[in-house]
Amino acid sequence: MSVLVVAEHNNSELNAMTLSAVSAASQLGDSDIHLLVAGENCGDVAKQAAAVAGVTKVFHAESAGLAHAIGENVAATVGSIAGDYSHILATATASGKNWMPRLAAQLDVQQISDITAVESADTFVRPIYAGNAMATVQSSDATKLITVRSTSFEAAADTGGSASVESVDAAGDFAGTQFVSEEVGESDRPDLVSAKVVVSGGRGMGSEENFKILEPLAEKLGAAIGASRAAVDAGYAPNELQVGQTGKVVAPDVYIAFGISGAIQHLAGMKESKVIVAVNTDEDAPIFQVASYGLVMDLFDVIPQLQEAL
Amino acid sequence: MKVLVPVKRVIDYNVKIRVKSDQSGVETENVKMAMNPFDEVAIEEALRMREAGVATEVVAVSIGTDKSQETLRTALAMGADEAMLIQTDADVEPLGVAKLLHKAVEKVGPEVVILGKQAIDDDSNQTGQMLAAMLDWPQGTFASKAEFSDGKVALSRETDDGIETLNLSLPAVITTDLRLNEPRYPNLPNIMKAKKKPLEVIQADSMGVDFASRLTVLKVEEPAEREPGVILGSVDELIDKLRNVEKVIS
Numbered sequence: 001m002s003v004l005v006v007a008e009h010n011n012s013e014l015n016a017m018t019l020s021a022v023s024a025a026s027q028l029g030d031s032d033i034h035l036l037v038a039g040e041n042c043g044d045v046a047k048q049a050a051a052v053a054g055v056t057k058v059f060h061a062e063s064a065g066l067a068h069a070i071g072e073n074v075a076a077t078v079g080s081i082a083g084d085y086s087h088i089l090a091t092a093t094a095s096g097k098n099w100m101p102r103l104a105a106q107l108d109v110q111q112i113s114d115i116t117a118v119e120s121a122d123t124f125v126r127p128i129y130a131g132n133a134m135a136t137v138q139s140s141d142a143t144k145l146i147t148v149r150s151t152s153f154e155a156a157a158d159t160g161g162s163a164s165v166e167s168v169d170a171a172g173d174f175a176g177t178q179f180v181s182e183e184v185g186e187s188d189r190p191d192l193v194s195a196k197v198v199v200s201g202g203r204g205m206g207s208e209e210n211f212k213i214l215e216p217l218a219e220k221l222g223a224a225i226g227a228s229r230a231a232v233d234a235g236y237a238p239n240e241l242q243v244g245q246t247g248k249v250v251a252p253d254v255y256i257a258f259g260i261s262g263a264i265q266h267l268a269g270m271k272e273s274k275v276i277v278a279v280n281t282d283e284d285a286p287i288f289q290v291a292s293y294g295l296v297m298d299l300f301d302v303i304p305q306l307q308e309a310l
Numbered sequence: 311m312k313v314l315v316p317v318k319r320v321i322d323y324n325v326k327i328r329v330k331s332d333q334s335g336v337e338t339e340n341v342k343m344a345m346n347p348f349d350e351v352a353i354e355e356a357l358r359m360r361e362a363g364v365a366t367e368v369v370a371v372s373i374g375t376d377k378s379q380e381t382l383r384t385a386l387a388m389g390a391d392e393a394m395l396i397q398t399d400a401d402v403e404p405l406g407v408a409k410l411l412h413k414a415v416e417k418v419g420p421e422v423v424i425l426g427k428q429a430i431d432d433d434s435n436q437t438g439q440m441l442a443a444m445l446d447w448p449q450g451t452f453a454s455k456a457e458f459s460d461g462k463v464a465l466s467r468e469t470d471d472g473i474e475t476l477n478l479s480l481p482a483v484i485t486t487d488l489r490l491n492e493p494r495y496p497n498l499p500n501i502m503k504a505k506k507k508p509l510e511v512i513q514a515d516s517m518g519v520d521f522a523s524r525l526t527v528l529k530v531e532e533p534a535e536r537e538p539g540v541i542l543g544s545v546d547e548l549i550d551k552l553r554n555v556e557k558v559i560s
């Protein structure tokens with residue numbers, strides 16, 4: 001049995017979420033784990049992939065059409081080596097969610113999205129209804145296509161492996177889809193999904209200006225900044241900071257929520273955090289039901305005090 | 311051009327989900343149902359295309375039990391021109407839904423299909439991409455903006471890093487993110503009008519596709535509960551807890 005894990009990367013660095021997908025792959029039983037690195041000028045990523053503990057082979061595909069992980073092109077390239085794999089795994093990121101179902105349909109497979117546990121080689125646990133229920137599902141497909149929720153699996157070590165790297169041809173580009181541009185949020189903060197500390201702001205922050213007061217605090221704590229959908233919709237924060245059912249799923253050591261009420265769609269993205277702190281003027285806010293520590297106080301008083309005391 | 315919009319009937323997003331005690335699924339009896347929120351955004355986008363003269367006709371389609379007619383009536387009341395129910399009592403998975411939608415596309419002949427990015431019950435986020443693959447059409451997923459001109463759409467999509475813009479040639483499949491638009495509410499006159507709009511019912515079994523489930527649900531459980539927390543009196547107490555009890559900050 002061999003398992004293919006498709007690496008997520010930005011052409012220069014392997015995304016740490018891939019390491020969680022590798023560790024999910026290692027729970028599938030006695031299997032060879034192969035990694036595919038598909039991109040443009042991504043040789044460095046292939047080298048990093050070869051060093052991941054437990055990986056026995058790395059496939060490296062290069063083409064301009066893979067530079068931005070266009071879903072149509074990634075699905076075709078993965079499809080061209082899908083061959084005899086019993087399982088194909090990807091990260092449950094915007095990218096993995098985009099290309100994998102396309103490949104699943106091409107292979108006539110019912111994909112299993114966003115798994116949080118491996119029960120056996122054909123049985124998996126996944127959240128449904130924004131994590132308000134956990135379903136255990138068994139697949140009857142010959143090939144299992146799976147996206148992995150990275151916060152539910154310990155990352156595999158990124159050293160210690162010595163896999164061989166083999167070049168494979170990228171599939172031809174899909175003519176109907178052209179990349180035009182990308183606006184990437186600039187930040188020297190830690191990555192939201194892997195950060196140990198997250199400070200997050202909601203509608204209670206009141207304005208885009210006010211939202212910025214989270215920055216010096218995040219700086220002091222070495223934290224990433226997150227946001228609720230309401231804060232993003234109101235333009236206080238960019239979309240890539242959204243935490244929740246339809247944003248990112250995070251599980252840091254500590255998640256500090258300022259002015260967030262705690263709608264189930266928000267909780268879906270952060271309730272697995274080790275310690276949750278909620279700061280909210282409304283003592284009945286549902287966020288307090290999941291908070292390890294709560295402060296029923298005005299966030300505009302709390303943030304300067306924290307800033308001072310840390 | 312015609313636009314086809316698949317809409318799913320789901321438990322209303324405000325309802326607190328209860329898992330059945332026999333672990334066979336979640337309680338849906340006597341629970342408020344509604345159109346999947348992402349699908350409302352999809353209908354709204356199609357209506358705006360028609361209002362802007364880009365589209366000529368908006369057709370809503372749903373796969374589900376007879377009750378999904380209610381969801382289709384909502385789509386008609388929002389302003390869709392026609393509706394189609396592909397009727398089945400089976401729980402159809404995204405792959406099966408995409409196969410049935412593929413048939414619906416052949417029947418209706420749209421140039422654009424707009425779906426929600428995910429159904430808030432199964433949270434699969436698969437159907438649009440699967441349908442695009444079956445049609446061999448471009449896919450613009452998680453859309454926050456769509457501008458049509460000259461047989462193409464400039465599509466902005468939400469990624470984990472920010473916003474990406476793609477140029478897709480038509481025909482194409484689009485899936486919506488919530489920020490694409492703000493859906494309208496149907497008003498009373500339109501709700502009345504919707505009752506007279508055409509709603510065709512087709513049996514899923516008659517469509518010549520195999521939509522049997524590939525996944526068996528062995529059990530559905532409540533998620534692990536969190537330990538109850540404490541309300542603290544001051545910022546200093548909080549820092550003490552985080553630093554000395556939890557040891558999560560230095």
Ligand SMILES: Cc1cc2nc3c(=O)[nH]c(=O)nc-3n(C[C@H](O)[C@H](O)[C@H](O)COP(=O)(O)OP(=O)(O)OC[C@H]3O[C@@H](n4cnc5c(N)ncnc54)[C@H](O)[C@@H]3O)c2cc1C
Nearest residue numbers: 202203204228229230244245246247259260261266281299
């Ligand atoms: C299909 C769907 C998907 C969704 N996906 C997501 C998602 O992924 N992520 C997400 O976050 N939401 C999501 N939502 C939206 C969600 O339902 C809520 O609307 C949203 O999370 C509310 O954000 P909020 O808590 O910031 O705002 P509100 O609910 O308005 O809460 C603001 C809070 O701030 C408090 N407050 C105000 N001023 C102060 C102050 N000075 N000091 C302290 N506290 C203060 C108030 O007491 C209040 O509790 C989704 C909704 C739908 C329908």
Ligand SMILES: Nc1ncnc2c1ncn2[C@@H]1O[C@H](COP(=O)(O)O)[C@@H](O)[C@H]1O
Nearest residue numbers: 316317373425426428429434435436437
């Ligand atoms: N039973 C259904 N009937 C109509 N449309 C559906 C159905 N299931 C899924 N869809 C469409 O596919 C989208 C994504 O659903 P999913 O892949 O299940 O997360 C939804 O937002 C709908 O637009």
